[in-house]
Amino acid sequence: MNSDATILSVRGLTTHFQTAEGVVKAVDDVSFDLKRGETLGIVGESGSGKSVTSLSLMRLVPQSTGEIVFDGVDVNRMSENDVRRIRGRRMAMIFQDPMSSLNPYLKVSTQLAEITKLHLGLDQKQAREHAIKMLETVGIPDAASRLDSHPHEMSGGMRQRVMIAMALSCEPELLIADEPTTALDVTIQAQILELIGDLTAKMNTSVILITHDLGVLAGMADKVIVMYAGRVFEQASAVELFARSANPYTLGLLKSTPGIADDTDGDLYQIPGMPPDAANLPRGCPFAERCERAADICRDQPPPFVDVSEGHFSLCHFASEIYAEAKH
Amino acid sequence: MNSVPENLISLEDVRVEYSSRPSLFGSGQSVRAVDGVSLEIKRGETLGLVGESGCGKSTLGRAVLRLTEPTSGRVMHDGDDLASLQPEEMRRRRRQLQMIFQDPYSSLNPRMTTGQIIGEPLKTFDLGASKDRVQTLMETVGLDRRFIDRRPREFSGGQRQRIGIARALAAEPEFIVADEPISALDVSIQAQILNLMRRLQKENGLTYLFISHDLRAVRHIADRVAVMYLGRIVELADAKELYRDPLMPYTRALMSSIPVADPVIERKRERIILRGDVPSPFDPPSGCHFHTRCPFAIDECSRIEPRLVEIKPGHTAACIRISPGHPHIGQNVASGLGALTQ
Ligand SMILES: Nc1ncnc2c1ncn2[C@@H]1O[C@H](COP(=O)(O)OP(=O)(O)OP(=O)(O)O)[C@@H](O)[C@H]1O
Ligand SMILES: Nc1ncnc2c1ncn2[C@@H]1O[C@H](COP(=O)(O)OP(=O)(O)OP(=O)(O)O)[C@@H](O)[C@H]1O
Ligand SMILES: [Mg+2]
Ligand SMILES: [Mg+2]
Numbered sequence: 084m085n086s087d088a089t090i091l092s093v094r095g096l097t098t099h100f101q102t103a104e105g106v107v108k109a110v111d112d113v114s115f116d117l118k119r120g121e122t123l124g125i126v127g128e129s130g131s132g133k134s135v136t137s138l139s140l141m142r143l144v145p146q147s148t149g150e151i152v153f154d155g156v157d158v159n160r161m162s163e164n165d166v167r168r169i170r171g172r173r174m175a176m177i178f179q180d181p182m183s184s185l186n187p188y189l190k191v192s193t194q195l196a197e198i199t200k201l202h203l204g205l206d207q208k209q210a211r212e213h214a215i216k217m218l219e220t221v222g223i224p225d226a227a228s229r230l231d232s233h234p235h236e237m238s239g240g241m242r243q244r245v246m247i248a249m250a251l252s253c254e255p256e257l258l259i260a261d262e263p264t265t266a267l268d269v270t271i272q273a274q275i276l277e278l279i280g281d282l283t284a285k286m287n288t289s290v291i292l293i294t295h296d297l298g299v300l301a302g303m304a305d306k307v308i309v310m311y312a313g314r315v316f317e318q319a320s321a322v323e324l325f326a327r328s329a330n331p332y333t334l335g336l337l338k339s340t341p342g343i344a345d346d347t348d349g350d351l352y353q354i355p356g357m358p359p360d361a362a363n364l365p366r367g368c369p370f371a372e373r374c375e376r377a378a379d380i381c382r383d384q385p386p387p388f389v390d391v392s393e394g395h396f397s398l399c400h401f402a403s404e405i406y407a408e409a410k411h
Numbered sequence: 412m413n414s415v416p417e418n419l420i421s422l423e424d425v426r427v428e429y430s431s432r433p434s435l436f437g438s439g440q441s442v443r444a445v446d447g448v449s450l451e452i453k454r455g456e457t458l459g460l461v462g463e464s465g466c467g468k469s470t471l472g473r474a475v476l477r478l479t480e481p482t483s484g485r486v487m488h489d490g491d492d493l494a495s496l497q498p499e500e501m502r503r504r505r506r507q508l509q510m511i512f513q514d515p516y517s518s519l520n521p522r523m524t525t526g527q528i529i530g531e532p533l534k535t536f537d538l539g540a541s542k543d544r545v546q547t548l549m550e551t552v553g554l555d556r557r558f559i560d561r562r563p564r565e566f567s568g569g570q571r572q573r574i575g576i577a578r579a580l581a582a583e584p585e586f587i588v589a590d591e592p593i594s595a596l597d598v599s600i601q602a603q604i605l606n607l608m609r610r611l612q613k614e615n616g617l618t619y620l621f622i623s624h625d626l627r628a629v630r631h632i633a634d635r636v637a638v639m640y641l642g643r644i645v646e647l648a649d650a651k652e653l654y655r656d657p658l659m660p661y662t663r664a665l666m667s668s669i670p671v672a673d674p675v676i677e678r679k680r681e682r683i684i685l686r687g688d689v690p691s692p693f694d695p696p697s698g699c700h701f702h703t704r705c706p707f708a709i710d711e712c713s714r715i716e717p718r719l720v721e722i723k724p725g726h727t728a729a730c731i732r733i734s735p736g737h738p739h740i741g742q743n744v745a746s747g748l749g750a751l752t753q
Contacts, residue, residue, distance in 0.1 A: 128597040129568070224687070238688045239464070268463040268624060270685045273668040277684055295598060298627075298670025301677040321674045339602035340672050341631040350609065351602040351631060357567050 090256055090289045091117040091140075096149035098132075098139045104362040109135040110147070111313040119256070122283070122290040124304030124321065126297060126336070128358055132313040133293045137259045140291070141176055142166050154256065172202040175250040179262035181242040185234040191218075191245055192230040195252060202253045217248040221278060240271035244278070251282060258283060259291045264299065276303060297340050301325060306394070309333045312359055312369035319395040329389070329397040329406035331374045368400070376401055416490045419586055419618050420452040420475060425484035427470050442692045444470040445481070446642030449719075452586075457612065457619040459633030459650065461626055461665070463689050467642045468622045469513075472588040475620060476508050488586075506536045509584040513591035515571035519563040525549070525574055526559040532582040548577045552607060569600035573607070580611065588620045593628060605632055626669050630654050638662050641692055641700040644719060648726035658728040658738055661701045699730070707732055707740055711750040 098110040110132045117123050125133050139147035142158050151158040153174065158166060178184045186194060195217060196210035205213060211230070218226035221244040234242050243263060250258060260279065264272035280303060283290050292303055300307055300321060307324045309317040309332065317330040328334050338352035356373040359365060365372070371381040380400050389402035399405065427445040444467040452458045460468050473479040475486060477493050486493045488504055496504065509532075512518035519528055526545050533540035546556040552573040563571055572592060579587055589608065593601040605628060611617060623629050629636055629650070636653045638646040638661065646659040657663045664683040671677045685704045690696055696703045702712035709732070717729040722738045730740065734751040737743050743751075 128599055240688050268689070269626065269668040270463060270664060271688065273682060273684050277682075296670060297598075297672040298677065301672050301674040302670050304674075325672065325674050336598060337672060339599050341602075341605075341627040342672070350606045353602040353606055354599040355603075357569065357600070 088118045089116050090119045090154055092150070092152040093140070094150040094152075096136065096139055096147065096151065098135050098144055098147040100146060102362060104360075107361045108313045108364060109361060110139060113149075113308075113310075113315050115308060115315070115318060117257070117289050117291065119289055120284075120287040121305045122292055122303055124300035124307045125291065125293045125310060126295060126300055126307060127310035127316075128295065128336075130358055130361060131310040133310055134261055135313075136310070137176065137261050137291065137293060140259060141170055141174060168202075171198055171255075172253040173255055174257040174259065175253070175255040177243075177246050177250045177258070177260040177263045179265055181239070181246045181266075182234065185242060185245065185249075187233060187235045190231050190233060191237075195230075195245075195249055198249060198252055213252065214248075217252050218245070220251070220282065221245070221248045222274075223248075239267055240274065243267060243271075243275055247275070247278065247282070251286070251288075254286050255288060257289045257291070259293075261293045262295070263292075265294070265296075272299075279303075297325075297336060309336070312364060313361065314369070314398060315396070316370070316399070317395075317397045323392070323395055327406065327409045329391045329395065329402045329409065330399050331376050331401075331405065332370050333397075334405075335373075368398075376405075417453055418451040418487075419454040419489065420450075420620075421487045422448055422450045422475065423485040423487070424449055425471070425474055425486060426482045427467075427474050427479055428482040429470075440693045443642050443695070444692065445474060447484070448642075448644055450637060450644060450647075452618060452620060455612075455616055455618055456634040457621050457632055459629035459636040460620060460622045460639060461624060461629055461636060462639035463624065463665075465689060465692060466639045467692075468624075468639055469590050471639070472510070472590050472620060472622050476510055476588055478510070502536075506532075506582045507585045509579040509582050509587050511572075511575050511579050511587060511589040511592045513594055515568050515575055515595060516563075518575060519571060521563050524560050524562055525554070525566075528563075528574055529577045529581050532578060536582055538581070538583065545581075548581055551580065551611070552577045553603070567600075568596050569603060572596060572600075572604055576604075576607065576611075580615075584617070586618045586620075588622070590622045591624070592621075594623065594625065601628065608632065626665060638665070641690065641695050643700065643729070645701070645730075646726075646728040647719070648723075652723075652726055656723075656726075658722055658726065658733055658740070659701075659730050660705045660707050660740055662728075663740075664704075707744055709749060715750065 094114045096110055096113040100107040100109055113136055127133055135144060138144045140151055192211060192214050195214035199205045199210045199213050215226050215230055218229060223229050223244055264275050294300060304321045306320050308315050311332050317328060317333045335354040339354060341351055354373055359369050367382040367384055368386045371377040386398045386400050389397050391397055391402055391406040425445055425448045428441050428443050430441040448471060462468055470479060474481045477486060529545045529548050530540040533544060546559060549556050554570060554573050593604050609632060621632055633650045636650050637644050640661055646662045657666050664685045667683045687704050690703055698713040698715050699717050702708040711731060715731050717731045719727045719729045721727045722733055722735050731750045732740050732743055737748060737751060
């Protein structure tokens with residue numbers, strides 16, 4: 084494999100929080116590689132560790148350990164100053180709720196100009212022109228006159244566009260988008276996803292897209308990580324994961340998503356129970372209690388990391404068997 | 412009255428207008444959140460109500476239960492206009508008409524125990540609030556009966572939503588408005604709640620108005636589906652029919668925006684991406700409200716208010732570019748048909 088095509092290489096990323104209830108293993112031993120121009124999807128239920136993973140990658144969580152090799156340099160070993168120099172410039176982030184990362188009292192122009200003045204050294208006039216160009220790029224009509232509005236005067240879709248404009252204004256090499264469309268209507272979601280897809284393709288940006296919607300991933304991701312209880316339960320190319328998953332948890336998620344062409348009147352498949360308490364994980368597999376397939380070994384021993392085919396891993400005692408059965 | 416009407420609920424030209432007080436920014440504005448909706452809900456069916464945020468779904472749902480007074484129009488329950496009932500009779504009807512709310516976090520009183528929350532309607536409607544009855548209800552919705560003294564914060568989102576459902580069921584209703592009952596939940600838990608609602612419907616002969624912006628969930632649970640846009644119903648049909656052959660350009664855009672969980676299909680799929688956001692409800696576009704975003708709009712669309720017309724049997728739509736003789740807009744556009752007489 085051509086190593087200089089890899090922009091990000093993560094090894095053993097672990098983020099544990101000390102809380103009154105005990106140690107919360109929010110992210111536990113996450114590893115993956117991402118190439119330039121590639122889109123990695125991360126999917127999982129609420130609390131599975133998706134957001135903590137992305138914040139840890141940006142080194143926004145002090146507790147995090149492991150290697151985050153970004154273009155050859157380990158972010159976790161950089162000085163705070165060096166991290167600040169790449170954050171927002173070479174790696175940027177879009178958050179689920181645009182209001183939490185936009186300042187409602189500052190004009191959009193001010194917020195956009197701040198970034199390019201800091202990272203690209205633009206002066207006021209250049210920064211303003213750049214801001215107009217960015218708003219046009221993300222499809223905000225009448226960008227020049229919108230520039231001086233405040234975020235609260237905009238619709239949800241419009242704010243999310245501003246967030247994307249901010250994230251992309253320094254042409255980052257890595258974009259992390261944490262549920263960028265969850266708060267939006269499907270029609271606006273389709274616009275925003277198309278926009279992210281087009282812009283990142285044009286700039287050859289690598290993308291980490293976090294979502295709980297398997298349909299969104301199917302359209303956007305080259306490869307997918309499925310998280311459960313802070314761990315990577317399965318990792319595969321998108322095509323392989325949807326066609327031939329080797330993990331009972333992934334299969335449960337896939338089956339419980341109602342299809343649009345589904346003409347069956349029967350019940351939906353349901354994964355029984357709920358995810359375990361992150362501060363009190365069981366000894367064996369954290370999914371065992373909800374798993375149809377669970378045997379004694381699952382309750383006793385943590386699941387092994389099984390390499391079922393090239394680039395396809397599954398964390399399950401029965402991964403190989405399930406993979407063999409799924410062959411058609 | 413002796414005969415039982417087929418329609419449990421019917422709405423006749425219901426309007427709900429909200430007015431805001433004059434403020435710094437000018438004189439008071441008003442929003443027609445519900446703009447002349449006529450609709451029938453049949454006994455025992457699930458009617459799905461879909462549309463983008465702010466189009467008036469919740470307002471319509473509340474108007475059906477008269478939790479929000481309609482500005483005009485009539486809401487009929489069992490053939491009687493709810494506005495004309497005597498207080499005692501209205502109390503009886505209230506019991507039969509219940510609601511499940513979107514947000515399982517804010518719709519339950521955090522200071523009350525599960526037992527108190529579920530027991531409240533039992534007390535209000537004199538149905539006998541025994542501990543046993545409460546625990547039976549808990550079991551019906553799949554909650555462990557031992558959790559009776561726990562408070563909402565000790566439950567997960569899915570479990571809280573079950574408490575909300577048990578509370579609605581406690582009144583022994585015949586009709587439930589479920590306003591986005593699964594939107595705040597994980598996919599895995601959504602399936603649990605959808606299956607539960609279907610089971611309860613079968614067992615208790617319930618009728619549902621199921622409000623959601625998740626078209627996949629609605630496809631799964633609804634018998635018929637109404638599509639709403641800026642206060643108006645723009646299309647209504649059997650669920651299977653609507654998803655197989657959506658007629659309105661708006662409905663087609665909604666359907667094509669739903670991502671399909673299959674990369675092979677999803678990447679080849681033809682998508683209609685709408686331009687722009689939902690227009691401001693304070694100043695809705697003239698004529699057909701959708702014309703500003705419609706890929707097929709012609710001049711007449713900004714002048715003529717389309718009526719809801721039966722285009723195919725049981726399938727109504729409001730668009731001047733389609734008619735019973737010419738139901739498919741794509742073909743009509745291709746063959747150069749302009750505005751059709753309705
Ligand atoms: N600062 C913190 N201190 C303690 N625990 C935390 C902290 N931040 C997150 N957690 C816990 O870590 C786990 C993972 O949280 P995370 O926010 O990454 O989940 P998520 O997968 O993004 O979920 P969602 O889909 O709800 O956004 C959860 O159990 C959460 O409660
Ligand atoms: N109490 C109120 N006072 C003033 N305006 C209101 C009130 N409630 C709703 N509105 C307005 O009425 C319109 C319809 O709102 P409604 O909540 O019914 O929409 P919805 O379709 O349920 O949206 P969502 O999908 O976001 O829940 C919106 O423009 C909303 O801002
Ligand atoms: Mg998150
Ligand atoms: Mg609503």
